[in-house]
Amino acid sequence: MHILWLKTELLHPVNRGGRIRTYHMLRALRKQHHITYLTLDDGTSAPNASEQALEYCHAVDCIPFRTTAKDSARLFLELARNGLSRLPYAIAKYASPEMRRRIREYAASGTIDLIVCDFLAPSQNVPDGLGIPSLLFQHNVEAEIWRRHTSVAPNAVRRAYFRLQWRRMERFEGQECRRFDRVVAVSEADARTLRDRYGLDECPWVPTGVDTDYFSPDSARPRAPHELVFTGALDWMPNEDGMAFFALEVLPRIRREIPNATIVVVGRNPTSRLKSLAREQPGVRLVGEVPDVRPYMNSASIFVVPLRIGGGTRLKIYEAMAMAIPVVTTAVGAEGLPVAPGTHALFADDPAEFAAAVVRLLRAPDEAQAMAQRAATLVRSRFGWDGVAAQFGTICEQTIQSTRALPATAGVLS
Numbered sequence: 390m391h392i393l394w395l396k397t398e399l400l401h402p403v404n405r406g407g408r409i410r411t412y413h414m415l416r417a418l419r420k421q422h423h424i425t426y427l428t429l430d431d432g433t434s435a436p437n438a439s440e441q442a443l444e445y446c447h448a449v450d451c452i453p454f455r456t457t458a459k460d461s462a463r464l465f466l467e468l469a470r471n472g473l474s475r476l477p478y479a480i481a482k483y484a485s486p487e488m489r490r491r492i493r494e495y496a497a498s499g500t501i502d503l504i505v506c507d508f509l510a511p512s513q514n515v516p517d518g519l520g521i522p523s524l525l526f527q528h529n530v531e532a533e534i535w536r537r538h539t540s541v542a543p544n545a546v547r548r549a550y551f552r553l554q555w556r557r558m559e560r561f562e563g564q565e566c567r568r569f570d571r572v573v574a575v576s577e578a579d580a581r582t583l584r585d586r587y588g589l590d591e592c593p594w595v596p597t598g599v600d601t602d603y604f605s606p607d608s609a610r611p612r613a614p615h616e617l618v619f620t621g622a623l624d625w626m627p628n629e630d631g632m633a634f635f636a637l638e639v640l641p642r643i644r645r646e647i648p649n650a651t652i653v654v655v656g657r658n659p660t661s662r663l664k665s666l667a668r669e670q671p672g673v674r675l676v677g678e679v680p681d682v683r684p685y686m687n688s689a690s691i692f693v694v695p696l697r698i699g700g701g702t703r704l705k706i707y708e709a710m711a712m713a714i715p716v717v718t719t720a721v722g723a724e725g726l727p728v729a730p731g732t733h734a735l736f737a738d739d740p741a742e743f744a745a746a747v748v749r750l751l752r753a754p755d756e757a758q759a760m761a762q763r764a765a766t767l768v769r770s771r772f773g774w775d776g777v778a779a780q781f782g783t784i785c786e787q788t789i790q791s792t793r794a795l796p797a798t799a800g801v802l803s
Contacts, residue, residue, distance in 0.1 A: 390782075392425070395427055399428055399442055400412045406528075413774035416444060427452075427492065454485060475560070493516055504523045525566060528575055530583060531562050535554050538555070538626065566587045571784070575594060575595060615751060616650075618688075635743075636673050640673065641670075654676060657678035686709060694719065697719060710768045723736065735749070
């Protein structure tokens, strides 16, 4: 099977959830299938990212692409112009006539068996009438993320903006889900939402995986008894919101019970808001980007996932569980994962309840470690990447077979 894989970025450094999922799945798929990786490249990836791409594909085709820096004057101009568009800004900024042209060329070559669009953004560049089976790989229900942004926006202006983007995203996402031959989700909950919201006859899903060799317990490293840790891309709005929520509303409650409790925040591109919180809020230590998150995870007593916004599934929870670190999370943070509250992690959404859950585990390390060991057994036995990629490969093959069995006039992309 020859797959043309469409993306908006190169994957190195492999330092956030979407990249991690794609990287490990492609590495496993590459063993059995031929992968051509066609991507936009804005120049912000690692210097040798195109050479490293051969770790997860057989051929890489990069299209130079300009993106706009956050907090720049140009960004605000683009956001203003987007007011007249039918597309949400998060989608419109990835429009590429050159990517569209190259997809046509690959389709005309007669060598491609399947087009896989990885995330929703590049789908706008996939022309109709290609005559090739197509699959949209949905890491999130994108419209749901924007709906949740609307629900927690701090003022009327931001609520109005997020509501507009949510409605545009919902319209576009539904259109694209119905346009592709098959849509694949990353959890049963997401698959159900996509089917119900967009009228899909089916929506298979593949579970989240974890690199159990890389993320493994380090019993020789002592854990700081009152240290918490969070890892994630800090320029992603759900992570920024979650850490601001934790620093302002949860951590002060924890420190009233355990005064020397601290949170170590690890991740790339911390926003100015998070930098300010680290300076102003006692107990917040902002580390930023690091080459290896494991030492910071191994030194902490609890891994916290205080997300209020999000979609898809959080790989960071499986990484912490594979390392046998106790986890406290919101329901949104654990959404889509087969994690049982109280058995594999503690769940809490209210600030006071979240703080109480953390304090409970800090004061009962034996209980915390027993829960962490149950979680480690779960993820290490069931969710390695090779098995997840094999499931995805089977769905790809079924998509090709079922599409070729349809009449020539069926389907929009075929």
